Amino acid sequence: MDNFVRDKLTEWNFSEYIDRFKDEEIDKESFLLLDEKAFANLIPKLGPRYKFQEKHKAIQKELENDGTATDSQVQTSSTMAWASLDQAAAPSISPQGKRKNPPTFPSTSTPPKQPCFSKPTQPTSKFERQAMKAAETCVTQVLEKLKTLPKKEFIDYLKGKMTKLRTGVKNKVLVGVFGKTGAGKSSLINAILGEPNCLPNGANISACTSVMIQVEANMTNYSYEAEIEFISKKEWEDDIKSHQDVMSDENDNKNEELVRVATAKIQAFYGKDGVGKSLKDLMKGEHFREIPEFLSPTNTVKMISCGTHLSQCSSVWIVNDIQRAASEREPWMILESSFSYLIQGGECENITFICTKTDDINPKNYLGSPVLKNTELHLDLEKKGAAERKRGCIQHRNEQAKIMLGERFNDEVVKKKPFIQMEKIFQVFTVSAEEFQNDENPILEQEQTEIPQLKQVLEDMNERHSKTAVKDYISGVYGILSLIKAANSNDSTMVEMKSNMYQLLKDSLEEQLSTITSLMTKHYNDLKKLLSEGVANSKKSCLQIAKEKVITPEARKDGRGYHRTLSSLCRNKGFCRSTNGDITDLNKTLAESMYAAINEKFAVIFPNAGTTGESIYKKICNFSIISDNMAKEWENTPMSLYLMFLTTEEHFLKDKLKRDVLLRKKVIYESLTDEVQIIMCPCYEEASKISGKGTLKKTQELLVKHIDSSKNPMFDNAQKKMLEGFENLREYIEQTLRTELLESLKRSLKTPNSLSLPDVSEQLENMETYKMLALRERTSQI
16 A cells, blocks of 8 residues: 555545555555446445545546556547437436436447447547547656656646646536337447447337436446446335326226336336335335345445446437327426426427437338329339338338427427527427348438438537547647646746736736626616526415416316325425326426516526627637737747746636536526525425315315415515526626636746756747637637
8 A cells, every 4th residue: 555545535524434445555646547347346335435436537537647648538529418308207206416417328321230449539530539649648758857846836736737637527418318118228329330230229128217317438448337327215215106006096087108108117126016015014124135236325326337437428318109209298288397407497409309210111111192193203113122212211201200390399399489599499300210220131321210310410529529639738738838838937027027927817807807797786676687587486376387288277177186296396306207297396386477477688698609799608718818919919029938827817717617617607597496495395395295185176285375475475485586696607707707817826926936846948849830729719609
């Protein structure tokens, strides 16, 4: 055991395991390579092991190994993952812990049944690859030189900057894949990966992947990684109870589809015998011996991995069988219910509708339909062979599906959401995973299955992120080399120039910050006015809206079975999702008028794609303390090296702020619903305890009474919370820019000259060839 391991165990409060690590001869190198199996051997107890695993994961990401890293550890692209979420996953799902970015999936341009990539994602062009290699060499050389110098604050600062470059920014881009059970999500993902057995599909069993799944690229080795989030025992018990309630419903209006799904879910886990057992029997520990994580009192996460490497991508995909793509309501319910969260409260840039199983068609029936029977298409295909006839029917139906889905999206989504300001938000693909993987007598050519086109979409996304990451790395290296070169100068005239530049840039900083303050103050006042209108409208109409949409809907006037929905809603703090995908969210319903008041303005302030003239993103992109005149004035002087470093610092800081603004935007937007939920929670808790005869009526009366008596503080608090969140965002942006840039100014322009730093002239000269990659436009958009 070395000091590194001993220090880490002590720092993390795991001193009791020092001897165990020592016995196993764990040194720094092997410590960083520990995997899940090793964790179990070294730390037997489950609780401490999970805590250690999280800390170990963090240190691996930071790569705190004196700045050294292998090529595979240098981040040149964002992380790709994917998720498959069955629309009918459970009769009742609590929003707690579920409202996060859905997992996603990777892409490859290689033929099916081949590994996606042979090594971690690399720059796509020869020039970029050369630039990365040169930059990595420079970093290694300079770090080796810095290690030989006496320990000083400025030296540590430089080493820290270069080490941080090696770890990169691990920006995860996700693609959510949504669709009901049996829609073909798993088969689609397998086809795109070229791995037919990566995910199980429903060819032989039911409900194979009816849970949230996340599989993502591993950027430090050549393995698939699967992150499995286990729900708590209580959540599982609630879900099983909901399934059993559906199956035991004896009224005449019993939904056979819901019963089928509920039965399939229980059989998938417990087998056929599970359907007739009691809830108590189904919750016995004997069923979970192989799932120790399930027995944890809280939600836990388990990581598993296997061979091969993946890449990265981003989008939201809605998957549905082509035979019901235009007529079925479930996919559109997904869009309707989650649209504000994906767009206003999220970061979705586009929505892709994927029609699956396009090869599943009967040409005789299709051509014999009244619409086609006497058309030119019918007469033409009737003369051809069986294969050509089927191919023609598939292609015709595909084109018709794209037209109908485009029209429906425009009518049912775009026209109802005037705040949408995204171009090309919606696209349709018609795919056949079966034909794409058919090696014997396929009906469709590869391109006609549209799997290659989907792959290309993902490849393009990955390439864009890869290029950005390469530019970030090159500019970072160039900036630090510039600072070392400038700080190593012994030119006495630079002392005064540095002092003048410091004051000029400090004044410029305050001037630029004032423009951000001005814009955000304007937005704050506009939001306050709109929210006030929303509060007034909510107080007038919330009770009526809540009754019509949730509490006593006209469609469920007789109340048959609806008491289960309300009971589930109250148990889950106002949110319920039925097995057919219906979402009932009383909190969001109560906040409906407030959202209607601010949605259009919110989209102007926080657009998801590109920027608007008044967006915060645009203001951050345009922010710079270095004016064009200033850059030109110092262009041919040694001071230009300092400006190069400061320009790089600005760039990284602005990128960080744009990511932070996105995260805070989500919190700000959801604050209205969150505050409503806080006021409603005591009522939900009380209502969830109601049982016996008259449960529905008592629950309804209690909800109505509480809403009516609490509506004033409910909406006043919601307005206050959103405005506080926006004001906190303004303060955070200003404080971050001021603090970070003043620190950079101090480090670069307040340090003395002739610090006896390493000579980096050779490294800087080598990087001159790639300077164009480093000099990114300061006004680049996100």
